[in-house]
Amino acid sequence: MAVSFQQIEEKLKTEARRLLESGEVSLVLAWGKGYDEKHPMPYVAKCPSDADGIVFNEYCTHNPARYLVRYPRGTKIAVAVKAADSRAVVQLIQEDKVKRRDLVILGIPVYGIKNPKTGELIDGKTTCGLYNPVLYDVLIGEEVHGQPVSSPYAVLAEYEAMDRDARFAFWKKELDRCIRCYACRKACPMCYCDPCFIDQRKPRWGEKSPEPAGNLMYHLTRFHHLAGRCIDCGECSRACPVDIPLYLFHKKVAKDCEEMFGQAAGMSIEDKPVLVNFRMEDSDKILE
Amino acid sequence: MLKKTTVNQLSDLASALMEKGTLVAPVREDAGFQFREITDAKRVDLNFHNTVISPKSVFFPQTEDFVRYRTGRPMQEAEPVEPQGKPLILFGVRPCDVKSFEIMDIHFSGTGDVDPYWQARREAAAIIGYAFDLGAPAEPEEFYQTLGIGAADPEGSDIFMVRRGDDLLLKSITGKGEALLTGMGGLAGASADDEKFFDDTVAAGRDFKTRFTCVDAEVITKKLEDLFHNTDFWEKASNACLSCGVCTFACPTCYCFDICDETLFQQGTRRRVWDACMFTDFTLEASGHNPRTKVYQRLRQKINHKYSYHVRKYGVISCVGCGRCTRYCPVNIDIFSIVEEAMKA
Amino acid sequence: MRSTNPYIPMPVEIVKITDEVDTHDIKSFRFKFLNAEDESRFQYLPGQFAELSIYGKGESPIGIASSPTEPGYVEFTVQRAGAIVPGLVTAALHDMEEGGKIGLRGPLGHPWPIEFLEKKNIVVVGGGFAFTTLRSLVTYMLHGDNRPRFGDITVIYGARTPGLLCYKDELAAWEKRSDIKTIITVDKGNETWKGREGFVPAVCKDVAPSPENAVAVICGPPVMIKFTLPVFFDLGFSKENILTSLEMRMKCGIGKCGRCNVGYKYVCSDGPVFSLAELEELPRDF
Numbered sequence: 001m002a003v004s005f006q007q008i009e010e011k012l013k014t015e016a017r018r019l020l021e022s023g024e025v026s027l028v029l030a031w032g033k034g035y036d037e038k039h040p041m042p043y044v045a046k047c048p049s050d051a052d053g054i055v056f057n058e059y060c061t062h063n064p065a066r067y068l069v070r071y072p073r074g075t076k077i078a079v080a081v082k083a084a085d086s087r088a089v090v091q092l093i094q095e096d097k098v099k100r101r102d103l104v105i106l107g108i109p110v111y112g113i114k115n116p117k118t119g120e121l122i123d124g125k126t127t128c129g130l131y132n133p134v135l136y137d138v139l140i141g142e143e144v145h146g147q148p149v150s151s152p153y154a155v156l157a158e159y160e161a162m163d164r165d166a167r168f169a170f171w172k173k174e175l176d177r178c179i180r181c182y183a184c185r186k187a188c189p190m191c192y193c194d195p196c197f198i199d200q201r202k203p204r205w206g207e208k209s210p211e212p213a214g215n216l217m218y219h220l221t222r223f224h225h226l227a228g229r230c231i232d233c234g235e236c237s238r239a240c241p242v243d244i245p246l247y248l249f250h251k252k253v254a255k256d257c258e259e260m261f262g263q264a265a266g267m268s269i270e271d272k273p274v275l276v277n278f279r280m281e282d283s284d285k286i287l288e
Numbered sequence: 289m290l291k292k293t294t295v296n297q298l299s300d301l302a303s304a305l306m307e308k309g310t311l312v313a314p315v316r317e318d319a320g321f322q323f324r325e326i327t328d329a330k331r332v333d334l335n336f337h338n339t340v341i342s343p344k345s346v347f348f349p350q351t352e353d354f355v356r357y358r359t360g361r362p363m364q365e366a367e368p369v370e371p372q373g374k375p376l377i378l379f380g381v382r383p384c385d386v387k388s389f390e391i392m393d394i395h396f397s398g399t400g401d402v403d404p405y406w407q408a409r410r411e412a413a414a415i416i417g418y419a420f421d422l423g424a425p426a427e428p429e430e431f432y433q434t435l436g437i438g439a440a441d442p443e444g445s446d447i448f449m450v451r452r453g454d455d456l457l458l459k460s461i462t463g464k465g466e467a468l469l470t471g472m473g474g475l476a477g478a479s480a481d482d483e484k485f486f487d488d489t490v491a492a493g494r495d496f497k498t499r500f501t502c503v504d505a506e507v508i509t510k511k512l513e514d515l516f517h518n519t520d521f522w523e524k525a526s527n528a529c530l531s532c533g534v535c536t537f538a539c540p541t542c543y544c545f546d547i548c549d550e551t552l553f554q555q556g557t558r559r560r561v562w563d564a565c566m567f568t569d570f571t572l573e574a575s576g577h578n579p580r581t582k583v584y585q586r587l588r589q590k591i592n593h594k595y596s597y598h599v600r601k602y603g604v605i606s607c608v609g610c611g612r613c614t615r616y617c618p619v620n621i622d623i624f625s626i627v628e629e630a631m632k633a
Numbered sequence: 634m635r636s637t638n639p640y641i642p643m644p645v646e647i648v649k650i651t652d653e654v655d656t657h658d659i660k661s662f663r664f665k666f667l668n669a670e671d672e673s674r675f676q677y678l679p680g681q682f683a684e685l686s687i688y689g690k691g692e693s694p695i696g697i698a699s700s701p702t703e704p705g706y707v708e709f710t711v712q713r714a715g716a717i718v719p720g721l722v723t724a725a726l727h728d729m730e731e732g733g734k735i736g737l738r739g740p741l742g743h744p745w746p747i748e749f750l751e752k753k754n755i756v757v758v759g760g761g762f763a764f765t766t767l768r769s770l771v772t773y774m775l776h777g778d779n780r781p782r783f784g785d786i787t788v789i790y791g792a793r794t795p796g797l798l799c800y801k802d803e804l805a806a807w808e809k810r811s812d813i814k815t816i817i818t819v820d821k822g823n824e825t826w827k828g829r830e831g832f833v834p835a836v837c838k839d840v841a842p843s844p845e846n847a848v849a850v851i852c853g854p855p856v857m858i859k860f861t862l863p864v865f866f867d868l869g870f871s872k873e874n875i876l877t878s879l880e881m882r883m884k885c886g887i888g889k890c891g892r893c894n895v896g897y898k899y900v901c902s903d904g905p906v907f908s909l910a911e912l913e914e915l916p917r918d919f
Contacts, residue, residue: 036428039620042528062619066530070583177319179341179350181537182567186530187618199569202721207550209351209561239618241340241534242319354640357688363734364667366688368641400902401639401887516916544891547640547884551689558688560640560885563892570892573882574693574714574723579918589894597897 003141008108009056011140012080015106017051019078025104027071029064030054030080038116042067056080056108059116063233065089066189068098078104080140082113086133087231087266088189094266094273095229097192107136109144115238124150126247128232134267152232153255159248171249172212175219177242180210184246185222187239190229197221223249228257228274231266260285289460290483291475295334296454302329302379304472309375309414312346314339323378334380334418334451337427342540342612343385344392346378347409350537355558359551371408377468379416383493384432384608386417386444388540394602395543414468416458417445422492429611431499431624437608440493450489457486498609501628505599511630512596519584521633525626526587528619533564535613535621536590541606544570565589591626639887642686642736643671648706650731655796658713659762660727661698663706664737675740677701678747679769680878680906683739684886685709685722693722694883694901697740698765700772702779707737710765710799741886742905745770745850745876754784756842758861760791760833760853761799766878767852768800771807780812787842791818791833791857795826816840834860837868844869851877862909872910879905879912 016028032043032053040055042062064079065088071077077098081089086107092098109132113122123129129152131144162170185191198206198218206217223246230250237247258264260283263274271277293301305311311326314336321336323343357366389410396406419440420426426439433439442448446465450457457478460466469475478486515521536542546563549556563570566586572578580586598606607623614622649663666672677683677697684692699708713727714720726735745766755774759767767790774783788807792798798817807815818829818836829836833853842849849865851858858877865875881893881900888902896915898904 034620035614035622035625038428039622041620044527062528067527177317179537181533181564183530183532183534183618186532195569199567208546208548208563209550209559211351213552235618239530239532239534241538241616244319354638355642355688359689363688363736364644366736368638370638396889399888401889403889404638404640543889545884545889546892547692547890549689549691556689560890563890565891571882573880574720579881585918593891593894597894600897 003109005057008110008141009054012056012106012108013051013054015138015140016045016054016078017048019104020045020048020051025076025078027075028054028078028080028106029067030106031056031060031062031064058112058114061113061115061122061235061238063088063187063189063235065092066187066235068092068103068189069192073099074102076102076104078106080106080108081133081136082108082110083130083133084128084231084233085189086135087128087130088233089266090135090269091190091229091231091266091273093269094271100269104138105133105136106138106140107133108140109133109142111144111147117238122234124152125155126237127234128152135269153251156248156251156255159252171219172216174244175215176212178210178215178219178244179242180208180215180218181241183239183241184236184244187235188226189233189235190226190231191222193225197225219246219249223253226250227253228261228263229265230254259283289466289469290478290486291458291469291472292452292455292478292482293458293475294454295451295456297474298332298334298456299329300474301456302326302332304474305377305379305416308468308471309377309412311377311379312343313379332379334456336380337420338382338385338610338612340612340616341538342388342610343378343381344388344540344543346376347389347406347413348392348396348543350562351559352405353557353559354547357556357558359554359556371404373408373412376409376413377416378413380418380449381415381445382420382610383417383439383441383444384430384435384437384610385540386415387432387435387437387441387608388610389415390444391541391598391602391604391606391608392543394604399602414446414464415444416447416449416465417442418449419451419489419493420496421451422489422496426496426498427611427615428499429614429622429624430609431501431611432609433496433498433500434503434624434627435605435607435609438490438493439496439498440490442490450486452482452485455482457482459486499624501624501631503595503605503627503631505603505605508605508627508631509596509599511633512592515630515633516588516592518633521629522584522588525591525621525629526584529566529583529587529621530619531566531568531583531586532618533562533566534616534618535623536564536566537562538612538616540608540610540612541594565593587621591623591630594623595627595630639738640885642684642692642738643668643675644734645671645707645737647729647731647733647735653710653762653799653801655794658727659710659797659799661708661710661799662726663699663708664735665706666737667734675707675737677707677740678744679773680745680766681740681742682766682886682905683707683709683737683741685711685726686736686738687722687725688736690721690725692738692884693720694741694886696766696769696878696905698768700769700776702773702776710762710768712762738886742901743903745906747773750774750848750850751782752784752846754843754845754847755786756847756849756865757786757788757790758833758837758849758851758853759789760857761793761797763852763854764790764799767850768803770850771813772803775807775810775813784846786813787816787840788813789816789818789833789837789840791820791831791836791853793820795819795823795828832860833857834864837861837864841868844871844874848874848876851875866909872913873908875909876906877909877912879907
């Protein structure tokens with residue numbers, strides 16, 4: 001990467017300060033200092049001096065787009081985004097949860113973000129694998145080119161080799177250890193339903209106790225609610241305290257959607273959500 | 289009484305303990321270490337720092353059945369599930385987690401109505417504590433020293449273990465521990481040198497460095513009371529908070545629960561299930577009114593519950609500095625930093 | 634011996650259902666214990682509550698409307714809850730008939746402080762269907778054995794309309810008695826209503842009970858409480874002598890589940906009865 005994390009951080013601070021000083025936005029969503037360097041955290045700057053608290057380093061995995069729906073409609077917000085994060089912003093615009101005109105998107109091309117828990121490079125295995133934001137108003141740094149581009153679906157090879165029974169057995173085993181803390185849905189920028197179906201009391205879709213039937217109900221329904229909407233940021237899997245590889249299911253559904261409808265989630269604000277939009281030429285494969 | 293064995297003979301020790309009762313010990317799983325009921329002695333593994341979920345789950349499981357019923361049948365036919373007090377040995381508990389049992393005892397069995405499920409399991413259990421490895425630094429999330437807990441404090445354990453090279457020293461702390469240790473074969477006697485090592489470790493554990501800030505129970509209670517209406521403080525602290533339940537589920541001293549009737553094909557169970565004050569619907573009333581709709585209100589509730597309400601109600605801080613809430617927080621919210629900030633306020 | 638496990642409900646049978654109001658969504662349910670030892674263990678005082686328990690639906694905390702001076706049964710006045718969040722238990726109960734069986738867990742919480750109330754003049758102020766534990770208190774105080782223990786008793790009770798007044802027969806009986814002063818008011822009367830019209834706080838101001846050796850016991854919808862408390866404070870009642878009962882989402886009812894705290898107090902086990910002095914020590918929101 002030609003531009004260092006340090007340079008990105010400085011540029012972010014400058015932009016944030018400028019936007020807050022000019023009153024163009026009332027808050028900036030980015031990353032700030034955590035309890036140590038390996039653990040930065042999502043951060044909100046509300047006044048120019050808050051901009052000094054912004055941090056950007058290789059452990060800024062979180063997706064600031066997650067916080068957009070927390071603020072009242074019409075709030076002018078600047079949001080710092082990495083590649084996958086920018087897709088969440090685009091998808092939220094498509095779904096009319098935020099207005100394009102209310103946002104200033106600070107796009108950060110970045111290579112080399114690491115998972116603080118494992119130290120592994122975050123790439124196409126657990127996220128969409130893009131390096132450059134798909135939409136931005138201000139580019140923070142320079143676009144990344146020349147780095148190896150891995151397919152976000154390559155990781156599915158092993159999973160797809162399994163037959164139906166094996167897949168069911170795989171998910172049953174993985175989901176059995178879910179403790180229903182709901183970190184996955186809470187970390188997800190697209191999980192904004194209030195209330196979430198699993199919290200509804202009438203009808204009761206799934207029980208509260210972390211038992212296999214309810215766990216399957218919760219996760220399989222959530223997987224499908226995110227069909228065509230998941231932008232593959234991987235935050236659900238990183239949020240999980242018991243390391244359930246949720247990204248696998250999301251990727252599989254995303255791949256199917258892309259193959260059937262020729263559209264990936266959150267790539268263009270001109271798109272309509274793929275499962276909402278009917279086109280005559282749509283594939284009928286879903287009915288097979 | 290001090291006895292010893294070697295770490296290579298750990299499964300023999302586990303087998304011997306399994307004869308005395310149900311053994312619950314750390315095992316390695318895909319997602320890290322967890323306390324599990326042991327059926328295969330070879331699975332017991334002491335090469336851990338700490339478990340993901342705290343051992344509170346042994347006495348206060350995430351799901352506890354109260355009554356089994358059938359819908360459409362007369363209510364008198366329902367069968368209560370009475371508390372079980374079968375002998376249980378909880379093996380390999382870190383000192384901060386041992387301390388959590390004492391805090392939970394005050395709530396569940398020490399004041400007001402007694403929770404019969406907690407009490408039955410607690411009374412039937414022997415705790416075998418295990419000193420942290422003093423040769424390695426504390427994890428960055430840990431701050432038990434702040435709460436006056438040493439890395440090798442034997443208090444609260446029935447037997448306390450210290451590792452010395454490849455040896456595992458076991459010392460009885462209570463009568464219950466002594467009886468257990470006396471009745472076990474396969475253990476060697478310890479030398480005077482071992483005795484000294486054990487005592488030195490306990491003493492060194494008191495000075496073992498974790499994150500530290502001066503927190504006095506009375507002072508922090510007052511500070512938090514004064515800060516209660518400082519919305520700015522709580523909004524800053526909770527800007528990143530996702531309102532998930534990881535921190536409370538992993539916590540050794542969080543005890544909030546829901547009571548749910550879970551029915552499938554007329555077969556039902558009334559049970560308690562862990563709940564979290566961080567969940568939006570925790571305080572949602574049937575009228576639709578919810579006194580805590582905002583994220584900052586819920587985080588404020590959690591911090592106040594641990595560092596203020598609990599002190600006012602029970603006289604102790606309800607936190608042992610194990611660091612789990614911080615370690616597993618998806619957005620790295622750090623309770624220690626919030627407490628530190630509050631103390632400065 | 635039967636279990637004393639506080640989480641296990643005792644079986645009771647519905648022996649009488651009274652439709653209290655013209656909107657038919659508030660009914661009183663009279664229960665008889667199916668086991669004699671449960672009945673003898675269920676020793677309560679006015680102001681306490683219990684969890685009504687229906688397997689498959691859940692539990693709902695409800696104030697006890699009957700008085701311990703009415704032996705042989707225990708009675709609850711229950712509103713069918715849940716315009717927004719479905720009130721599963723209250724809906725199921727409302728659909729039941731006499732002879733139906735449910736569970737009861739309690740008595741729970743602290744009662745109105747009877748010893749504190751003794752020898753004092755008592756002003757009971759209620760609104761709508763929140764009058765239940767006040768009905769219990771008044772019935773308790775009016776019992777022949779108890780009446781001499783208390784000074785003057787004044788009841789001020791209001792509802793939105795005449796049809797929404799609970800316990801109409803008893804109110805009529807109290808109005809005829811000379812050892813209790815009963816003032817009934819409705820927000821808006823109808824063609825047959827000959828009584829008072831006006832909101833409870835305004836009526837309290839109008840009646841102006843003397844604060845001399847007096848305690849006000851106030852229960853009602855939050856908005857009524859909000860405007861009534863200052864009236865009594867202005868009349869000269871001290872904060873220690875103004876009592877009320879709180880509501881909060883509850884589950885266990887015994888101070889274990891951590892849900893109903895206001896500040897460091899649990900509404901279920903430290904309350905639900907609090908004096909205004911105690912309430913002012915607690916945070917304004919929670």
